[in-house]
Amino acid sequence: MRGMVAWLQRLLICITLVLAASAMASADPLPSWDDSAAKQSIIAFVDAVTTLGEDYVVPEERIAVFDNDGTLWCEQPIYFQFIFAIDRVKALAPEHPDWKDRQPFAALLADDMKGLLASGEKGLGEIMAATHAGSTTEAFAATVSDWLSTARHPRFNRPYTDLAYQPMLELLAYLRANDFKTFIVSGGGVEFMRGFAEHTYGIPPEQVVGSSGATKFQLGPDGKPEIVKEAKVEFVDDGPGKPVGINRFIGRRPIFAFGNSDGDQQMLEWTAAGDGRRFVGLVHHTDGVREYAYDRTSPIGKLDKALDEANTRDWTVVDMKVDWRKIFPFD
């Protein structure tokens, strides 16, 4: 009897999926994309690799990788994870009275951004260590989740996860509907991103590749095993680190890659250099009204060398202002 019920459940699920899939196939899968060259290049690629023919790619090899900050969600006025770190320093300050007289914490607590930036990489490292290390992985995940549910973006006054790009959410769903496996490959902290990637993008934790600190397995005070986050940086998933991270965590070369800054250049080159048809895309932030306009000289998400390379090759450059009818789900 159980078997019969399970049989019917599966058949029902399948028919639903098929109807949904065929509905998607007939409707426009990318409604927030203007019907421009960028959108056409995406659809032409997906049709080519999913249709039996010279460009056909078996589903197992349909690996798509996406940078996160500035590609899947907004990264201005500064990386959201850094805002999380700033909020954490303020929340933890009462337990650290010495921070009032110690840089870079003193500058941060006084909202002195100039002084904070003056502390440079070393200062940034101290802030990341103070806010991302010392707790168990489970306690950290809870902290990230609390922050995401309460923090608001200074300009849009919405939860940061509302600032995912609607056209990219449609692209992720379109690729998965065509049997692609979608991955994040980002310089952001892997445990920070895993706090929202599944809910916001439909990307499960095991498909999130990012920068990470060292961790240690130990028996906790209660004798229960736990994994503790340490202050030591273990892997920086940026620049040349991105293809290295792809090789380490995914173990196959992607056939589809999307980024938005020079930190994505080597990931895009690695993807483009594979045999067979490939798709390589860049988001160019050109819309200062609906989002932000920045590229070659921006301290955040600098897009200079990669833009030059894209222009000399057949990479797809998305002009946000022109190619995206809608930027955020709430627009």
Add this chain to the structure above:
Amino acid sequence: MRGMVAWLQRLLICITLVLAASAMASADPLPSWDDSAAKQSIIAFVDAVTTLGEDYVVPEERIAVFDNDGTLWCEQPIYFQFIFAIDRVKALAPEHPDWKDRQPFAALLADDMKGLLASGEKGLGEIMAATHAGSTTEAFAATVSDWLSTARHPRFNRPYTDLAYQPMLELLAYLRANDFKTFIVSGGGVEFMRGFAEHTYGIPPEQVVGSSGATKFQLGPDGKPEIVKEAKVEFVDDGPGKPVGINRFIGRRPIFAFGNSDGDQQMLEWTAAGDGRRFVGLVHHTDGVREYAYDRTSPIGKLDKALDEANTRDWTVVDMKVDWRKIFPFD
């Protein structure tokens, strides 16, 4: 028209899957397992977490992890990857005339296993570096693939991939049919295991977690991007390294874990310590006739502390001789 064809293709695939699934549901999913307590504990667990009720687990959380050497395939008379390394030293020897007079290579080339083992960890490290580093990841994958297609196990005189355990192949398929995502978490080299895991176990490269050496992204002589394997050890996925690797690569705690040696103990503890119902299993090599019999004093796959812990807890210990009707697919 294309949409219609795709629609029909999908429906056909689905109906096939449903029929297959329901066929499996009715037939015995684990025919090579004796109808003993071990088999019953597996089926009871899978029924519990896949049936709506207090033990139900949503499919996304159905993470199952398996050690490889001695758990999914044979590890005697010595880890197969070490035999690969030995064969590689012999194949590369002509390019390294100095090896004839340099330990540990001289001992290895003279088939002096005693002398080779006398070189200890340092010697083993030199052999691994000489055989696993210096090439691109793609060249290394080709070397592994060539070796797997030609090398033969000294006792069974078959390709090493024939020495996967039939009962575990059935278990992997049974778990996947119940919407589990199956991962390898092994001390073996990740790039070595990725050379056969998909074909032999149906586990894709991105679900293989293992030990690894550092790699470097660079532009090759032809100006094409490449990833080169370096001699530096980057991560040892053994003992406490296994839960660390699970956290780093999978990002969720498994609900099902299977191992066979003390190197798996912390992975099993980490799995067992999660909330809700868990399955923890150990393969005990008790069949010297059909395979090998070894445990507490074996230099390879030593099973001592983990066996004691299993006996004091509700872990499932598989008695190979009694619980497995068939060990290898060719039996």
